[in-house]
Amino acid sequence: MGESAILKTLAGIVGGENALSGAWAEAYSVGGVAPRMVLFPGTVEEVSEIMKAATRDSLSVLPMGSNTKRGLGDAPARADIALSVKRLGRILEHESADLVATAECGMTLAALQEGLGGKGQFLPVDPPHVKEGATLGGIIASNDSGPERLRYGTTRELLIGMKAVRADGTVFNGGAKVVKNVAGYDLPKLFVGSLGTLGILVEATFRLYPVPEYSRTCMAGFGSLEDSQAAVHALLNSDVVMTSLEHLTPALAVAAAERAGIPAKRGRYHLAVRIANVEKAVRDQMEHVRGILKNHGAEASVFEGDVENSFWSGIREFPGGASEEGRAVLKAGVVISEVPSVFKVIEMLREGGVEALASARAGNGMVMIELGGDDHALAGAIDSLRMVAESGGGTLVINDAPPGVKSAAGVWGDLGSAYGLMKRIKSGYDPLDILNPGRLV
Amino acid sequence: MKSDDKSYHTRTPGWKHAFGKKLENILGKGGVVSAGDELIAYDADALTGTRIIPMFVVLPESAAQVSAVLGLCYEEEVPFVPRGAGTGLSGGALPTEEGVVISLSRMNRILEVDIANERVVVEPGVVNINVTKAVSPYGYYYAPDPSSQVVCTIGGNVAENSGGVHCLKYGVTTNHVLGLEVVLPGGEIIETGGKTLDRPGYDLTGLVVGSEGLLGIVTKVVLRIVRKPETVKTFLAAFGRIEDAGAAVSGITARGVIPAGLEIMDNLCIRSVEEAVHAGYPVDAGSILLVELDGPAAGVEAEMPIVEDVLRENNATLIKMARDAKERDLFWKGRKNAFPAMGRVSSHYYVQDGVIPRSRLAEVLGKVEELSREYGLRVANVFHAGDGNLHPLVLYSAANEGEPERAHELAGKILRACVDAGGSITGEHGVGNDKKVYMGEMFAESDLDAMNVVRCSFDPKGLSNPGKVFPTPRTCVEQGAKPYTEHPLQKAGMGEMF
Numbered sequence: 001m002g003e004s005a006i007l008k009t010l011a012g013i014v015g016g017e018n019a020l021s022g023a024w025a026e027a028y029s030v031g032g033v034a035p036r037m038v039l040f041p042g043t044v045e046e047v048s049e050i051m052k053a054a055t056r057d058s059l060s061v062l063p064m065g066s067n068t069k070r071g072l073g074d075a076p077a078r079a080d081i082a083l084s085v086k087r088l089g090r091i092l093e094h095e096s097a098d099l100v101a102t103a104e105c106g107m108t109l110a111a112l113q114e115g116l117g118g119k120g121q122f123l124p125v126d127p128p129h130v131k132e133g134a135t136l137g138g139i140i141a142s143n144d145s146g147p148e149r150l151r152y153g154t155t156r157e158l159l160i161g162m163k164a165v166r167a168d169g170t171v172f173n174g175g176a177k178v179v180k181n182v183a184g185y186d187l188p189k190l191f192v193g194s195l196g197t198l199g200i201l202v203e204a205t206f207r208l209y210p211v212p213e214y215s216r217t218c219m220a221g222f223g224s225l226e227d228s229q230a231a232v233h234a235l236l237n238s239d240v241v242m243t244s245l246e247h248l249t250p251a252l253a254v255a256a257a258e259r260a261g262i263p264a265k266r267g268r269y270h271l272a273v274r275i276a277n278v279e280k281a282v283r284d285q286m287e288h289v290r291g292i293l294k295n296h297g298a299e300a301s302v303f304e305g306d307v308e309n310s311f312w313s314g315i316r317e318f319p320g321g322a323s324e325e326g327r328a329v330l331k332a333g334v335v336i337s338e339v340p341s342v343f344k345v346i347e348m349l350r351e352g353g354v355e356a357l358a359s360a361r362a363g364n365g366m367v368m369i370e371l372g373g374d375d376h377a378l379a380g381a382i383d384s385l386r387m388v389a390e391s392g393g394g395t396l397v398i399n400d401a402p403p404g405v406k407s408a409a410g411v412w413g414d415l416g417s418a419y420g421l422m423k424r425i426k427s428g429y430d431p432l433d434i435l436n437p438g439r440l441v
Numbered sequence: 442m443k444s445d446d447k448s449y450h451t452r453t454p455g456w457k458h459a460f461g462k463k464l465e466n467i468l469g470k471g472g473v474v475s476a477g478d479e480l481i482a483y484d485a486d487a488l489t490g491t492r493i494i495p496m497f498v499v500l501p502e503s504a505a506q507v508s509a510v511l512g513l514c515y516e517e518e519v520p521f522v523p524r525g526a527g528t529g530l531s532g533g534a535l536p537t538e539e540g541v542v543i544s545l546s547r548m549n550r551i552l553e554v555d556i557a558n559e560r561v562v563v564e565p566g567v568v569n570i571n572v573t574k575a576v577s578p579y580g581y582y583y584a585p586d587p588s589s590q591v592v593c594t595i596g597g598n599v600a601e602n603s604g605g606v607h608c609l610k611y612g613v614t615t616n617h618v619l620g621l622e623v624v625l626p627g628g629e630i631i632e633t634g635g636k637t638l639d640r641p642g643y644d645l646t647g648l649v650v651g652s653e654g655l656l657g658i659v660t661k662v663v664l665r666i667v668r669k670p671e672t673v674k675t676f677l678a679a680f681g682r683i684e685d686a687g688a689a690v691s692g693i694t695a696r697g698v699i700p701a702g703l704e705i706m707d708n709l710c711i712r713s714v715e716e717a718v719h720a721g722y723p724v725d726a727g728s729i730l731l732v733e734l735d736g737p738a739a740g741v742e743a744e745m746p747i748v749e750d751v752l753r754e755n756n757a758t759l760i761k762m763a764r765d766a767k768e769r770d771l772f773w774k775g776r777k778n779a780f781p782a783m784g785r786v787s788s789h790y791y792v793q794d795g796v797i798p799r800s801r802l803a804e805v806l807g808k809v810e811e812l813s814r815e816y817g818l819r820v821a822n823v824f825h826a827g828d829g830n831l832h833p834l835v836l837y838s839a840a841n842e843g844e845p846e847r848a849h850e851l852a853g854k855i856l857r858a859c860v861d862a863g864g865s866i867t868g869e870h871g872v873g874n875d876k877k878v879y880m881g882e883m884f885a886e887s888d889l890d891a892m893n894v895v896r897c898s899f900d901p902k903g904l905s906n907p908g909k910v911f912p913t914p915r916t917c918v919e920q921g922a923k924p925y926t927e928h929p930l931q932k933a934g935m936g937e938m939f
Contacts, residue, residue, distance in 0.1 A: 095798060095800055096695065097691045097694065097695050097799060097800040098798040098799050098800050098829075099694060100798065120697060143639065143644075145639075153612075153616070154639075156644065156647065157612060157616050164891075166891065170887050170890070170891075171887060172885070172887040172888045172890070172891040173884070173885070173888050174888065174891065174892075176796070176864070176865045176883070177798070177863055177864075178796045178797065178798055178828070178829055178863070178864045178865050178868075179609075179828045179829070180604060180608065180613065180796050180825070180828040180829065180830050180865070180868040180869065181796055181864075181865035181867070181868060182601065182602045182613075182651045182865075182867050182868060182869055182870075182871055182872075183865050183866050183867050183872055183876075183880065183883055183884070184872065184880065184884060184888075184889070184892050184910065185648060185651070185652055185892045185895050185896075186602070186615065186647055186648060186650065186651050186652075187648075187891060187892065187895075189615070189644045189646075189647025189648055189650075190643055190644060190647065190648050190895070192644055192647070193639075193643070193644055194643055194644075198643075209699070210697035210698075210699070211697075213697075233557055236559070236668070237556075237579075237580060237668065238668075239668075239670075239671035239737060239738075240737065241736055241737055241740075277736075277737065277739075277740045278739070278740055278743040278744075280739045280740075280742070280743055281736075281737050281738075281739035281740035281743060283739075284737065284738070284739040285737050285739070331639065333637040333638050333639045333640060334637055335555070335558040335560070335636050335637055336557065336558045336559065337557045337558055364638055365558070365637055365638060366638060366639060393635060393636055393637060394635075394637040395637060395639075395640050395641060397639075397641050412641040412642070413641065415641060415642045416631075416632060416640075416642070417630070417631045417632050418631040418632065418633050418642065418645050419642065420629075421625070421631060421645065421898060421899065422642050422643045422645070424898040425643060425894070425895065425898045428894040428895075428897060428898045429891075429894055440641075440642070441642070441643075
């Protein structure tokens with residue numbers, strides 16, 4: 001079969017109006033690599049048909065939703081088809097008494113939340129890119145999260161069941177639709193964070209939470225990094241149940257505060273604490289939090305409503321997504337007590353003329369970092385940051401950066417002693433290496 | 442070759458002797474059990490219906506020893522079965538006849554307590570409760586609390602992905618295990634995850650937790666610990682009908698309250714438990730519901746009247762709040778001893794572990810009652826109502842001809858009812874040897890094939906705890922190595938690929 005015949009067959013599966021090729025397909029590039037065609041299947045069966053055809057002709061497939069995570073991972077080694085599940089966008093089941101919902105993976109998180117909100121429930125993940133249409137499948141495949149993970153965890157803790165299509169088109173289910181289940185291997189865990197390399201996620205079942213009735217946030221600046229970190233440990237080892245605890249480097253604190261219209265002192269590390277519960281519990285705990293912060297020399301101001309939401313949306317979206325020239329976006333994972341070590345490197349980089357901002361999910365040890373500079377400076381900065389993260393037993397991943405920086409510094413860092421096993425799993429699910437080839441393993 | 446005769450062995454006595462010597466070289470004489478009378482202690486876990494005496498039991502003290510044993514087993518193609526405290530209820534630690542049992546009981550050190558970072562690193566033989574004991578002075582605890590927590594080990598919890606009575610709010614073992622050291626079949630030692638989160642690559646930790654010993658031997662576990670809640674309040678409510686207790690459970694969660702624990706027991710359970718541990722349960726009640734609220738004081742105070750309203754709306758005949766920690770412990774002691782207490786009313790019982798959506802509780806309980814009548818066997822009901830995890834105890838006497846078989850058949854029908862209601866055949870006890878025949882009720886062939894890919898990636902020879910979980914043995918297809926073929930687009934004259 002010739003090129004045009006193959007493309008025609010594929011387009012035939014989804015219908016011509018749901019296929020793009022040529023220049024139209026360029027908008028669906030991943031890591032700067034443009035696919036030859038983009039397909040938007042409307043049913044699980046169509047996804048399966050596409051994968052059967054892809055396997056038959058060894059065509060590589062880039063699974064995606066809205067492609068908001070196009071910068072994540074290494075650039076794909078090959079890119080024949082971009083397969084977007086965006087048209088699979090329905091809630092299939094929502095039994096509110098069970099606090100469980102099943103939805104198709106092309107559904108945007110925003111649409112899901114709207115659908116659940118009527119019953120006072122929500123899926124408690126708050127990743128970035130929601131306004132640009134981040135889908136459930138993409139959030140699962142990237143295990144993307146936000147500041148509220150302190151309270152609720154990530155999709156790793158919330159995804160209880162799934163349906164996926166394997167590279168050869170076989171459709172299978174993993175997990176179950178009940179919150180507790182240990183029958184067989186926990187395949188949903190394997191697919192969380194697998195970046196589309198093991199199969200195409202088409203349906204997901206989540207456990208849900210009731211929307212808390214009341215929320216407040218307070219923010220405070222500290223005299224030193226030692227003080228702010230001591231306050232972090234004091235808060236964690238208190239009776240307070242926090243939804244979010246964010247530790248911001250001075251420059252970012254000012255930017256985030258100004259954006260939301262909150263006062264922030266320059267040159268100070270800041271902590272932001274969010275508490276959500278019933279009103280009285282929030283008020284009581286907020287007083288407790290302010291007391292703890294005061295003991296560490298910081299005066300906290302409390303904010304609410306639109307200001308609060310705007311502040312957290314800024315934190316959630318920091319450091320933003322797709323790459324521009326001269327910019328790198330990183331995620332470091334360290335133990336809670338090592339966050340200051342990462343911040344100190346950020347300070348050092350700034351002194352050396354690299355633009356560097358950071359914000360830590362202080363109770364989880366995750367540090368979101370944005371760097372600006374030329375390729376050489378960026379790669380050097382990443383090396384320094386990765387060295388400090390790894391020396392404390394942590395990791396550093398490039399979420400997005402110019403191609404030259406990615407190849408110079410390496411996207412994932414050391415994948416450790418289990419890398420060989422990961423490769424065996426990958427080749428077990430995808431023996432022809434057609435799913436996101438080269439992007440993760 | 443296989444024979445029905447249990448004494449039949451394909452291994453010659455000479456081979457067996459030599460293999461034993463090789464094990465002793467690795468572990469020393471004191472690390473290998475080979476005497477028949479000592480091996481009997483390892484012939485089953487807490488599911489005692491089937492017993493098999495293994496060839497050897499080994500007691501390694503380090504990952505290096507485990508690795509050497511697994512390397513030897515790989516070379517000689519000897520199957521092995523990991524074992525913790527042997528409290529499992531699904532026969533997961535049932536030995537294989539010509540295999541080795543690897544008991545992790547000597548690897549019982551707590552390696553690191555890191556309060557500031559909320560982590561504890563342990564060896565697999567550490568008893569569950571000892572983790573909480575180690576961190577309790579700092580105001581922390583280890584959340585998963587299976588009823589056997591005073592004896593069961595973390596390694597066993599990891600294998601089974603154990604739950605407990607507080608997992609509705611705090612999750613099960615997998616939500617509290619962040620990293621593992623695993624010895625793969627063949628002897629390779631790998632590390633997965635770690636003390637930090639979001640480590641790049643596949644979540645092998647999440648895959649190994651709950652894999653029931655089929656993917657290798659865990660030799661180190663990184664645990665998350667959590668801060669003790671400020672306030673704990675426990676209610677005991679009595680109901681005439683168990684359906685009302687079930688409706689109260691749905692009512693509580695529907696009002697936006699997620700209790701730390703929600704447990705139901707029926708009258709048969711209540712009576713036997715009360716007799717055994719004197720927990721203060723009302724013996725004339727049709728059922729009781731335990732509701733535990735925890736968290737910040739003001740939050741719990743706000744939730745208490747909501748819970749009381751729901752209990753009343755659902756015809757609670759008694760609502761009692763534990764006065765203090767002592768009475769609370771007593772309430773829970775009753776619940777945690779529900780299984781052993783059954784021994785007082787029946788010589789034998791068979792526990793099931795099905796899960797259903799909370800909203801289908803009344804319907805499935807009705808079905809269980811129907812089945813109980815049909816089979817003429819009593820079924821006592823105790824369950825983690827909050828997450829729909831039922832533990833029906835089918836009572837029988839092995840002395841009565843055919844009764845054990847009928848009890849198993851009845852239990853199987855209960856599982857089918859759970860699956861039909863959209864649930865699972867096991868919520869925390871594992872599939873093991875016991876429930877593998879029901880896997881096909883819950884999963885399609887394509888689902889089981891997808892699981893088999895995992896198994897083959899870890900254990901291509903199928904040596905690690907073989908014969909468990911999967912209904913029929915599945916072979917591993919040779920992976921990889923596909924001859925290069927010209928890409929169709931290249932063939933079509935598109936020229937060079939990317």
